Amino acid sequence: MGIDIGVFLFPFLLLLLVAFAVSSVRIINQARAGIIERLGKFHGVAQTGVNILIPFIDHMKVIIDLREQLADYPPQPVITKDNVTMMIDTVVYFQVTDPVKYAYEHANPRGAIENLAATTLRNIVGEMDLDETLTSRDTVNAKLREILDEATDKWGIKVTRVEIKNIAPPRDLLDAMEKQMRAERER
Secondary structure (H helix, E strand, O other): OOOOHHHHHHHHHHHHHHHHHHHHEEEEOOOEEEEEEEOOEEEEEEOOEEEEOOOOOEEEEEEEEOOOEEEEEEEEEEEOOOOOEEEEEEEEEEEEOOHHHHHHOOOOHHHHHHHHHHHHHHHHHHOOOHHHHHHOHHHHHHHHHHHHHHHHHHHOEEEEEEEEEEEEOOHHHHHHHHHHHHHHHHO
């Protein structure tokens, strides 16, 4: 009376087959795309829905959100043409248009957008005096969006909007402006 090895082997092989089948199926949600690498090299883009990968050969490198995203950056010190230092908050809205470029063209695209926005903002405001900076937010927004969109195009990113949230001149300058307004009202 021997033990039949097939009784134990069949359920084990069946379980192994089910595990391989489950590990090869990837579901990509709406408004996302996955980057598939085959043996470490780009193979294709996994679109929304069910995608089948070959176990041990294919790998889902990253899943990228294709919706419009918001990047809110901390206040940046900026010096105007007339040497006034002020703090400016910016918000950048962007959308990934090419998941392959986004995954492979830059190691840290969000950080790159932040640094690019800060340096570009300094350049734009550095060419304006204080009054012009305070009164022409739309001009600064438009210039900043245009420059950012052009620079991020090669990373597969479309900058849709740039907004200046807040411009904070130095406290002593605000006090002087307030005194001047009070003096004009009293006249």
